[in-house]
Amino acid sequence: GAGVSQSPSNKVTEKGKDVELRCDPISGHTALYWYRQSLGQGLEFLIYFQGNSAPDKSGLPSDRFSAERTGGSVSTLTIQRTQQEDSAVYLCASSLGLLLGNEKLFFGSGTQLSVL
Amino acid sequence: DAKTTQPPSMDCAEGRAANLPCNHSTISGNEYVYWYRQIHSQGPQYIIHGLKNNETNEMASLIITEDRKSSTLILPHATLRDTAVYYCIVRGTTQGAQKLVFGQGTRLTINP
Numbered sequence: 001g002a003g004v005s006q007s008p009s010n011k012v013t014e015k016g017k018d019v020e021l022r023c024d025p026i027s028g029h030t031a032l033y034w035y036r037q038s039l040g041q042g043l044e045f046l047i048y049f050q051g052n053s054a055p056d057k058s059g060l061p062s063d064r065f066s067a068e069r070t071g072g073s074v075s076t077l078t079i080q081r082t083q084q085e086d087s088a089v090y091l092c093a094s095s096l097g098l099l100l101g102n103e104k105l106f107f108g109s110g111t112q113l114s115v116l
Numbered sequence: 117d118a119k120t121t122q123p124p125s126m127d128c129a130e131g132r133a134a135n136l137p138c139n140h141s142t143i144s145g146n147e148y149v150y151w152y153r154q155i156h157s158q159g160p161q162y163i164i165h166g167l168k169n170n171e172t173n174e175m176a177s178l179i180i181t182e183d184r185k186s187s188t189l190i191l192p193h194a195t196l197r198d199t200a201v202y203y204c205i206v207r208g209t210t211q212g213a214q215k216l217v218f219g220q221g222t223r224l225t226i227n228p
Contacts, residue, residue, distance in 0.1 A: 004159075033215060042203075043160065043218040056215065091159050095214075102148060102167070102209075105216060107159030 002026070004108035006092050012114045013082055021077040021111045025094030032075050033093040033105065034067055043091065049075065050097050082115045089113070119143065120204045125223045134191040136222050138204030141185040147208045149180060150216065151189045153200040160203065160218075163189065194226045 005024040013019050025032050034046040045059040049069045060066070064082075069075040079086055089110040095103050121139040128134040140149060150165040164171055164178045166187075171178045177190040191198055203221040207213060 031214065035218075042220050043216075045215050045217060048215045050214065056212065059215075093159070093216075097214075102165070104162040104165075105152075105160075106162070109159050 004092055004094050004106050006090075006108040006111050008111060009109065010112045010114075012116065014116055015084060016081055018078065018080045019082055019113065021079075021090050021113070023075045023077070023092030023094075023108060025073065025075070025092070026106055029094035029096055029106075030072065031095045031097030032069055033095075034075070034077050035091045035093070036088045037091060037110070038088045046077070046090075079113075082113075084115050087113055087115045119206045119217070120219055122202075122204050122219060122222045124220065125225070127225050127227055128191075128194050130196060130226050130228050131193055134194040134198065134224060134226070136189040136191075136202050136204075136224065137186065138188070139186045140204070140206050143184050143206050144208070147206045147213075149178065149184075149187050150205045150207055151176070151178065152203045152205065152216070152218075153198075154203070154221070155197075155200040163202075165207075194224075196226050196228065198224065199226045200224060 007022045030051045032049045035043045037043050047067045048056040064080045067077045089112050091110045093105040093107045095105045148165050148167050151163040152160040154160045164176050166178045180187045201221040201223050205216050
């Protein structure tokens with residue numbers, strides 16, 4: 001497809017379980033971003049990948065959260081031992097990664113995570 | 117923390133121009149001003165961005181003051197589908213500044 005694809009669109013899990021969220025960026029985009037949005041709140045930055053550089057993990061809220069990006073394309077966000085406060089929409093975005101500040105980010109539709 | 121300040125909410129009549137203000141008084145010379153919007157239950161959508169000059173595209177116009185400390189997004193003929201939360205963001209050019217830092221935005225409601 002032409003846009004950023006995220007799966008699953010909805011995920012319901014039990015407290016304490018691990019979950020994996022997937023993001024397929026737009027082909028050719030070297031930069032990839034993860035955000036989360038709790039109900040009624042703004043977007044919270046989580047992590048940013050740029051090419052082969054070390055990712056910017058400054059937004060990850062705890063060591064239960066991790067992300068990887070294999071082959072410079074698909075990314076997986078993993079949440080271990082989920083808690084109820086992890087319930088949110090997790091959004092992925094990608095961009096060309098030109099490091100010029102002069103480019104657009106394209107967002108996916110997000111994964112709605114519900115931790116019971 | 118977001119480097120911009122926006123009113124929490126605004127209303128506009130359908131067919132009229134919607135003017136959304138944004139203050140970014142601490143913006144530095146190499147930082148761009150971006151506008152995104154988020155319609156309910158969707159991911160944010162890019163609208164427009166600029167550095168110094170005013171910009172216009174098929175969606176909106178962006179007016180940046182000469183001192184760059186504030187800007188206004190203009191939707192020239194608002195429709196009901198323009199009801200959304202609008203985010204004004206400043207973004208730099210270094211690797212560490214590439215992430216978009218979202219504030220609370222302005223909830224724009226277009227009324228029939």
